[in-house]
Amino acid sequence: MKAVVVGTSYGGMEAIRNLLMNLPGDFDLPIIIVLHIGSNTINSYISQLHHKTNRKVKEAREKEPIRRNTVYFAPPNYHLQIESDFTFSLSTDPKINYSRPSIDVLFETAAWAFKDKLIGVLLTGSNNDGAAGLQTIKKFGGITIVENPETAFAKTMPSSAIELFEPDFVLDIKNMAEKMAELGK
Amino acid sequence: MLSDKPNDTNVSQEVMDTKDIEVDLLLQAVFMKYGHDFRNYSKAHLKRRINQRLQLNGYNTISELQNKVLWDKTFFRTFLQDLSINVTEMFRDPEFYLTFREKVVSDLKTYARLKIWQAGCSTGEEVYSLAILLKEEDLLSRTQIYATDFNKNVLETAKQGIYPKKEMELYAKNYIEAGGKGKLSDYYTSKYGSVLFDKSLSKNIVFADHNLVTDGVFAEVNLIFCRNVLIYFDKFLQNKVLKLFNESLTKRGILCLGTKESLRFTDFEQSFSMLDKKMRIYKKLQIPKK
Ligand SMILES: C[S@@+](CC[C@H](N)C(=O)[O-])C[C@H]1O[C@@H](n2cnc3c(N)ncnc32)[C@H](O)[C@@H]1O
Numbered sequence: 001m002k003a004v005v006v007g008t009s010y011g012g013m014e015a016i017r018n019l020l021m022n023l024p025g026d027f028d029l030p031i032i033i034v035l036h037i038g039s040n041t042i043n044s045y046i047s048q049l050h051h052k053t054n055r056k057v058k059e060a061r062e063k064e065p066i067r068r069n070t071v072y073f074a075p076p077n078y079h080l081q082i083e084s085d086f087t088f089s090l091s092t093d094p095k096i097n098y099s100r101p102s103i104d105v106l107f108e109t110a111a112w113a114f115k116d117k118l119i120g121v122l123l124t125g126s127n128n129d130g131a132a133g134l135q136t137i138k139k140f141g142g143i144t145i146v147e148n149p150e151t152a153f154a155k156t157m158p159s160s161a162i163e164l165f166e167p168d169f170v171l172d173i174k175n176m177a178e179k180m181a182e183l184g185k
Numbered sequence: 186m187l188s189d190k191p192n193d194t195n196v197s198q199e200v201m202d203t204k205d206i207e208v209d210l211l212l213q214a215v216f217m218k219y220g221h222d223f224r225n226y227s228k229a230h231l232k233r234r235i236n237q238r239l240q241l242n243g244y245n246t247i248s249e250l251q252n253k254v255l256w257d258k259t260f261f262r263t264f265l266q267d268l269s270i271n272v273t274e275m276f277r278d279p280e281f282y283l284t285f286r287e288k289v290v291s292d293l294k295t296y297a298r299l300k301i302w303q304a305g306c307s308t309g310e311e312v313y314s315l316a317i318l319l320k321e322e323d324l325l326s327r328t329q330i331y332a333t334d335f336n337k338n339v340l341e342t343a344k345q346g347i348y349p350k351k352e353m354e355l356y357a358k359n360y361i362e363a364g365g366k367g368k369l370s371d372y373y374t375s376k377y378g379s380v381l382f383d384k385s386l387s388k389n390i391v392f393a394d395h396n397l398v399t400d401g402v403f404a405e406v407n408l409i410f411c412r413n414v415l416i417y418f419d420k421f422l423q424n425k426v427l428k429l430f431n432e433s434l435t436k437r438g439i440l441c442l443g444t445k446e447s448l449r450f451t452d453f454e455q456s457f458s459m460l461d462k463k464m465r466i467y468k469k470l471q472i473p474k475k
Contacts, residue, residue, distance in 0.1 A: 081229035
């Protein structure tokens with residue numbers, strides 16, 4: 001595996017924190033995240049997460065090469081894309097499903113770049129962004145994991161994916177971290 | 186083909202590779218026939234736009250789309266529109282304008298005559314924002330602004346300076362946060378759900394068709410605004426366009442990029458100093474750093 005992409009909206013801050021804190025310290029795959037956060041800045045959340053998890057956490061910059069041992073967030077108000085040379089690019093295209101950054105955009109372009117070396121994770125959220133993108137990841141041979149809607153803070157986002165196709169795993173956060181650790185070996 | 190369609194089975198390596206070939210051929214065809222060069226634009230972005238067009242028109246392959254693009258000029262205009270993202274707003278990133286007032290304006294006041302190039306001006310919201318700021322700082326009358334874009338449709342809108350009234354609520358808010366000294370509504374008149382910006386603002390603006398990829402230097406300028414355009418280019422093309430900017434700027438000229446763009450990871454990091462790191466305002470150095 002080469003990378004993990006994660007999408008989430010309502011309840012996402014908490015869910016991401018949980019997921020990262022449950023991952024073993026030697027989990028070194030790059031983790032690339034779209035969190036719907038409106039037009040607010042994400043800086044304070046990023047530094048908080050860095051202190052809590054002891055991981056390198058940052059906003060993704062355009063043209064930046066994707067590195068191991070790093071957690072990246074899409075900058076608010078820009079779509080985050082992955083290029084085939086494993087660098088980031090940004091776009092100010094119109095909102096998709098009322099969202100910018102859009103989870104679908106990250107997932108789809110990540111699937112094109114990483115193909116079957118990608119893990120896609122869709123967490124809590126109150127809209128259906130990410131479901132189509134996660135399905136694309138599966139079609140390109142990647143592994144797809146969806147948070148268990150029963151235990152998720154908001155179930156619409158994970159449920160939309162499960163309605164659209166059959167993800168490889170439906171798990172609550174703790175088991176998800178274990179599964180990722182196993183896949184990341 | 187086009188196995189990204191819902192319910193299709195898995196995409197094989199062969200399909201992926203073939204599609205990449207098709208994308209390259211399509212861009213080559215567009216360049217050879219129409220002279221528009223998208224070959225070094227961000228591929229991920231282009232592929233998304235191309236896929237959307239395939240879905241809208243119900244084409245199965247990019248080759249089908251290429252056929253249409255080559256033989257139907259009207260369709261090509263539509264496709265060109267697909268590839269050009271014109272999303273913009275007035276006083277986008279208000280903090281940028283605030284910083285510009287604090288850190289750049291005093292510098293500009295030392296010039297008797299001022300030339301500004303705004304590259305990728307889209308439908309003009311940004312250039313009217315700049316004109317308003319310059320007017321409030323008593324600089325507009327001594328300034329010549331060149332506002333350019335490679336999309337003729339958006340230039341037409343920019344020239345007219347007419348925008349939907351419903352946008353003004355957000356723009357007025359941005360304007361205040363950007364350090365505006367009056368009211369945004371001082372600068373336009375409203376009519377039937379539209380607003381028309383004051384002609385005194387555009388008196389010193391020339392709107393012109395200019396392609397950053399294929400056209401060259403056309404004037405020596407003191408300041409370049411190019412915001413949210415470079416993000417669509419790959420590294421090679423960014424360097425090419427930055428070279429054009431570097432050559433177009435006067436000594437100690439100023440370059441303003443979008444707040445998520447930067448000279449980092451480019452060939453020109455050493456040719457500029459940073460006037461404001463966060464807002465990506467750069468100043469050309471007389472002698473590049475080593
Ligand atoms: C996202 S808009 C940015 C508008 C404005 N500068 C802003 O920041 O709000 C990008 C603009 O760049 C223009 N553009 C893209 N490629 C170009 C090229 N090769 N030459 C000139 N303009 C180009 C597009 O037509 C579009 O209007």
